[in-house]
Amino acid sequence: MIPAEFEYSKANTVDEAILALSLSEAKLLAGGHSLIPALKFRMSRPSMLVDISRIQELKGIHEEDGEIVIGAATTYAEIMADDYLRSQLPFLAAGTSTIGDMQVRNYGTIGGSLAHADPAADWPAMVLATDAAIEVKGPEGKRRINATDFFTGFFTTALDENEIITAIRIPVPPEGTVGTYQKFAQPASRYAMVGVAAVKTPGGKVRIGITGLTEKAFRASAAEEILSGKALDDNNIDAAVEAAFRDTEPMSDRFASAVYRKHLAKVYLRKALLEIA
Ligand SMILES: Cc1cc2nc3c(=O)[nH]c(=O)nc-3n(C[C@H](O)[C@H](O)[C@H](O)COP(=O)(O)OP(=O)(O)OC[C@H]3O[C@@H](n4cnc5c(N)ncnc54)[C@H](O)[C@@H]3O)c2cc1C
Structure with missing residues (x-):
């Protein structure tokens, strides 16, 4: 797997990188751990890579x-x-x-x-x-x-x-804020089949971010509404988990079907809520 030819340039400042981007069919290179595989599969064929990894x-x-x-x-x-x-x-x-x-x-x-x-x-x-x-x-x-x-x-x-x-x-979180990230990792790559980040502020506000389940990461707003300002007890957690993904259309691929992904999401949301409780 060999990428198509490209020029390489190293930017020393953000403005240099922006200028280089606007002058050519360029792509930014940071850690390269998503971009380089995409170049090798020729899913991306930029004429130039602008390396931003050393911009202080x-x-x-x-x-x-x-x-x-x-x-x-x-x-x-x-x-x-x-x-x-x-x-x-x-x-x-x-x-x-x-x-x-x-x-x-x-x-x-x-x-x-x-x-x-x-x-x-x-x-x-x-x-x-x-x-x-x-x-x-x-x-x-x-x-x-x-x-x-x-x-x-x-x-x-x-x-x-x-x-x-x-x-x-x-x-900056108010003192007493708690948070957790719970994920079911794809065993080979460690990417999230489902990942749930949950934060609770001392005022009782709960925010939940979900990844891996659908085509883009999203806030589990229905669950947040049920929980905000309330005790994180078994009844409220049950209600939030049930409501969270009611209208969600999960992805399905060779690693996990949509039904299995939704099941994982409920299990990992519950784990996350119990953790912040
Ligand atoms: C084996 C393997 C396992 C991995 N496992 C996980 C995992 O478990 N969880 C996970 O989250 N990720 C995982 N990744 C992906 C990894 O986190 C990537 O490094 C990340 O997605 C991209 O970051 P990067 O710095 O490498 O970006 P690059 O590959 O350099 O760039 C990725 C894209 O972002 C653009 N870009 C980069 N920086 C900027 C910027 N500052 N502004 C605008 N555009 C920018 C680039 O132009 C490119 O299009 C894995 C990757 C590999 C190879």
């Missing part, structure tokens, strides 16, 4: 204006090792540790995962449950896209042509 302004995690800011080119391994993030929302590091294998976690980036929007990827569920905003920059400047509006379909997002994800901005 896209790296690292810090707090700014009441938000946890994760640079788009921060790798999974860096996310797992970050003490500040672990002190605020430890389940994000734990959830990230379930992605792929060590090589994938050393190269793969949060921005690459969100831009690729694989329906079985893990981070989409986690950005939904944490009420994150995706910060992007393009030729027209910066804008923020709420995670709930970001995933628009099968491998598609609200990113415009020539826009780059620069950061993921998660509101």
